[in-house]
Amino acid sequence: MNRGAIKLSVSLMIFIMSFSLWAQNTINSVRVWPSPDSTRVVFDLDDKPDFSYFMLKNPSRLVVDLENTKELKVLPGVPPKHQIVSKLRYSKPKNKQSVRLVFELSAPVKPVLFALAPTGPYKNRLVVDLYNKSEPEPVASPAQKAAKKRQLSQERDIVIAIDAGHGGEDPGSIGPSGTYEKTVTLQIAKRLERMIDAERGMISRMVRSGDYFVKLNTRTNRAREKKADFFVSIHADAFTSPGPNGASVWVLSLRRANSEIGKWIEDKEKHSELLGGAADVMKDAANEKYLAQALLDMSMDHSMKTGLNVAEEVVKELRKVAKLHKKDPQHASLAVLKSPDIPSILVETGFISNPREEKLLKSANHQERLAKAMFTSIKNYYLKNPPDDSLFAKLKSQYPTKHKVRPGESLSMLASRYGISISKIKRVNKLNSNTLFIGQELDIPQS
Known part of the structure; x- marks a missing residue:
């Protein structure tokens, strides 16, 4: 290389360094x-x-x-x-x-x-x-103040933590017309909050009440601080194409999801952490391998069974108001479901990536019906399975459970399910024989 070329190269390097x-x-x-x-x-x-x-x-x-x-x-x-x-x-x-x-x-x-x-x-x-740093006391809503008063005078309320997915820096999925998932989930969550707070014996606690981000690994911590009996996380599904549609309900699996939609949701949850800017994402990922054993050691059986039971109820109610993407609860390893002591479900209210469902999810009427389905399911579960110290337990002890006979059911089957004798069911319902009829409504006394 001649001297002129070397001089030109050096000059070019100096220019590039100076520019940068x-x-x-x-x-x-x-x-x-x-x-x-x-x-x-x-x-x-x-x-x-x-x-x-x-x-x-x-x-x-x-x-x-x-x-x-x-x-x-x-x-x-x-x-x-x-x-x-x-x-x-x-x-x-x-x-x-x-x-x-x-x-x-x-x-x-x-x-x-x-x-x-x-x-x-x-x-x-x-x-x-x-x-x-000063951390002022949070201001309770009028409904929550009323609920607190009734807690002091009688058996406690059942506490339902409501988690509106995404928020703030993290918009969640975005629909074809620009609808943010974070907006839809908060609107549905507030409708569910209103229904729960209006029900005697129940009270809600919102994980987020406005447009701000809450780290995934602290959402269940907030529910625990509020002494939640149950945790419901509300989302709107999405996929890479506009075709998929329908609502679904998810419960915790300690293994990686085996469906494409499940893998998509798990990946989206990790993506949300990056959007929201959690500084400890990598630290959590490094500790992930210890999580499954820790959860097992902390006896998650009760929480997972309760979550699955409620999820089955929610699927039944959602079927009445929306198209279902899956007819049974689905399983995935999601951070918001990993609390070992709080039964949890995640409800995907529909595919916001589907133009028709995006329009539905923005509808006040459809949001109300979705919230009602979740409320009815959770309420019905706790009417049948109330915590011992709750008002629901007191009410259950005073009134018999109603049961409508389904195909294939018998007196012996019902006696085993409810833990009472056949003779007691016959006596309360004034039955002269062991024959049951489909659609027949029975009073099931307390065991």
């Missing part, structure tokens, strides 16, 4: 997400952010420096409902190539900042989570 040194990252947008105990601010960027931060006192502020980055001309205002961040503004940067952002804070916070690689609909992101 001075090339600026770009803030494309800033999104602000509120939740009851934290605020999340997400910066959407062209490239991976190079950032640092520090806290200031009197007044309390978080300062974030983004190296080699251009300003976004207009920063979003912070709505009054954010109790942690009062204002987001720029300040004088430490050099001409950087950006300095200041979060003016209205309460003591614990900041957690991390970068996220591109995934799904998003490019590179810088996530700023601000956790409220």
